[in-house]
Amino acid sequence: MMLLRCLCAPGATLRGFIGLFVLATLWSIAGTADILIMPSSLYPVHRYTMRVLAEELVKRGHDSKLSLPSDVHETFWRISSSNPEIRDLYLHRNHSVHSRIWTTDFSDDAERTTAWLASIEMCDQKFTAVIIDDLYNPCGLLLAGLQKTPFIYWSMSALRTESAWAHQSPSPPSYLPVPGSWLTDDLSFLQRYYNFASYFRALFIHQHLILRRIDKLFKKYYGDLLPEAFYIERNASVNFVNTPQIFDFARPYMPRVTFVGGIQCRNATPLTGDLRTFVDESDEENGFVLFTVGFTGQWKFAPKDIIESFVQAFAELPEKRFIWQYNGPNIPNLPSNVYIAEWLPQQNLLESVWHGVPVIGIPLTTAGYDNLLRLTARDVGIFLRKQNLNKESIKDAIREIYNPKYKKEMLTFQDMLVDVPYTELNHSAFWVEFIERHNEVCTNYYYSLLI
Known part of the structure; x- marks a missing residue:
C-alpha cells in the first residue's frame, strides 16, 4: 500500500465565522489549572493537533469547565468584517487564491491568510498557563505579556528559522537549509550563499517588519505595560516543535526545545x-x-x-x-x-x-x-x-x-x-503539567524581562 498525497500548507474552512480561538480550560490534580490553548489566527486548522493534547490532559484527571462529548470546549466568536477579501477567503470560499493554488507560479502560504484577529474577551480571564501557536500569533503574545502567564510556544510546522531565533537555537546557514529555500543539507557553494541570504531575509522580516508592527500596536493600546514582542517570545518556558526529532535534518537546538511531532498518530481503526x-x-x-x-x-x-x-x-x-x-x-x-x-x-x-x-x-x-x-x-x-x-x-x-x-x-x-521509550503525547502532556506545577522552567527563563 502507498499513499499519494497533494501536500498543502495548513488552512481551514470557517463556516459562517471568521476568527476562532480554541479554549481548553482544565483542572489539575494538585489544584485549579486553567490552560488556554491558542492556535494561530492565520492557520486555525492547527487547533486539530492542539486538541489532541487537550484531550490527553483531560484523561489525566483534568476536568473541563465547559463540557462537550470530547471533554474540550471550543469557544467561537463571530467576527464581522466589511473587508470583502476576508469574507471571500474564509466565509464564501470563492477567493481567487483557491484557483491560483493550482498554478505553477503559486507557492506562498501567506496568500491564503488574513491579518490576525484578537479576542478581547479572553483578556479578562486569568489562566495558569497558555499554549501559543508561534506562527504569527500576536494575540497569544499579548495575553501572555499582559498576564505574565507562563507559556509554551508551539511550532506547528518544522523548526522554522524565526522559531529557532525566538528560543536561541543556532541555525547555521552553512549546512542547515532555511525553510522555504527548497534546499536539503547537501549544499553546493552557491546554494550555501543563497541559503545564507535566505537566513538573513527570514530574520529581517520577522524581527524588523512583523515584530516591529506588533510592538507598535502594543505600544498604542497598552503603553509601557508590555516589553517588546521579541522578549516575550524568548520568555517561553518550553518550545514545542511539531515534528519528531529525526524528521528534520541534523541541527543543534536549546534544552527548552521539545519535539512532539506525532501526538495525533494512532493505530488504524477498521473501515466500514x-x-x-x-x-x-x-x-x-x-x-x-x-x-x-x-x-x-x-x-x-x-x-x-x-x-x-x-x-x-x-x-x-x-x-x-x-x-x-x-x-x-x-x-x-x-x-x-x-x-x-x-x-x-x-x-x-x-x-x-x-x-x-x-x-x-x-x-x-x-x-x-x-x-x-x-x-x-x-x-x-x-x-x-x-x-x-x-x-x-x-x-x-x-x-x-x-x-x-x-x-x-x-x-x-x-x-x-516509533522506537522511543515514551509517546510524544505523554511527553507533551508531562511538560504542560510541569509548567502548571512549577510555574516555569528555571533554566529557560529569559532574564532580560526582569530589567
Whole structure:
C-alpha cells in the first residue's frame, strides 16, 4: 500500500465565522489549572493537533469547565468584517487564491491568510498557563505579556528559522537549509550563499517588519505595560516543535526545545461501509492508493486538465485501486477502480511515516515542498511537480513508488520514529503539567524581562 498525497500548507474552512480561538480550560490534580490553548489566527486548522493534547490532559484527571462529548470546549466568536477579501477567503470560499493554488507560479502560504484577529474577551480571564501557536500569533503574545502567564510556544510546522531565533537555537546557514529555500543539507557553494541570504531575509522580516508592527500596536493600546514582542517570545518556558526529532535534518537546538511531532498518530481503526468493501477488493500485490489534498485543496477550483490527467492515469492502471478525496464537479465515466468521497479518514504526511507508507507528493505550497524534501532525501517518497503534472508523469510516479526500495526505506524510517521509550503525547502532556506545577522552567527563563 502507498499513499499519494497533494501536500498543502495548513488552512481551514470557517463556516459562517471568521476568527476562532480554541479554549481548553482544565483542572489539575494538585489544584485549579486553567490552560488556554491558542492556535494561530492565520492557520486555525492547527487547533486539530492542539486538541489532541487537550484531550490527553483531560484523561489525566483534568476536568473541563465547559463540557462537550470530547471533554474540550471550543469557544467561537463571530467576527464581522466589511473587508470583502476576508469574507471571500474564509466565509464564501470563492477567493481567487483557491484557483491560483493550482498554478505553477503559486507557492506562498501567506496568500491564503488574513491579518490576525484578537479576542478581547479572553483578556479578562486569568489562566495558569497558555499554549501559543508561534506562527504569527500576536494575540497569544499579548495575553501572555499582559498576564505574565507562563507559556509554551508551539511550532506547528518544522523548526522554522524565526522559531529557532525566538528560543536561541543556532541555525547555521552553512549546512542547515532555511525553510522555504527548497534546499536539503547537501549544499553546493552557491546554494550555501543563497541559503545564507535566505537566513538573513527570514530574520529581517520577522524581527524588523512583523515584530516591529506588533510592538507598535502594543505600544498604542497598552503603553509601557508590555516589553517588546521579541522578549516575550524568548520568555517561553518550553518550545514545542511539531515534528519528531529525526524528521528534520541534523541541527543543534536549546534544552527548552521539545519535539512532539506525532501526538495525533494512532493505530488504524477498521473501515466500514462502502469504503471497506472497496479496500477489501484490492489484491495484496497492488493494494490501494489514497489520494488526498488535505483541508485546503479545493478540487472545484482545479483546472479541468489537471483533473482529467488524474482520471486518465488512474484508468490506465486498472490493476490498482484508488481512493480519491474529491469535492469537485461530477466526473463522467469515472473508472471502476476509483472510489471518490468528499471526506476520508485521511492521514497527514507524518502519520504516513508512522504507518510506514511511501509517499508521492505534489507540493502545492512552500511548506509542502519543505516537508516532502525531508522524505525524498531519505528515499521514502517521490516528487511530482506541478510544472510536470500530466497523465504520463502521474503514471510513472505511481509505478515507481511500488519499487520495493521505497517501502524498505520507509519501514526503516518508521522503526526509528516509533522506537522511543515514551509517546510524544505523554511527553507533551508531562511538560504542560510541569509548567502548571512549577510555574516555569528555571533554566529557560529569559532574564532580560526582569530589567
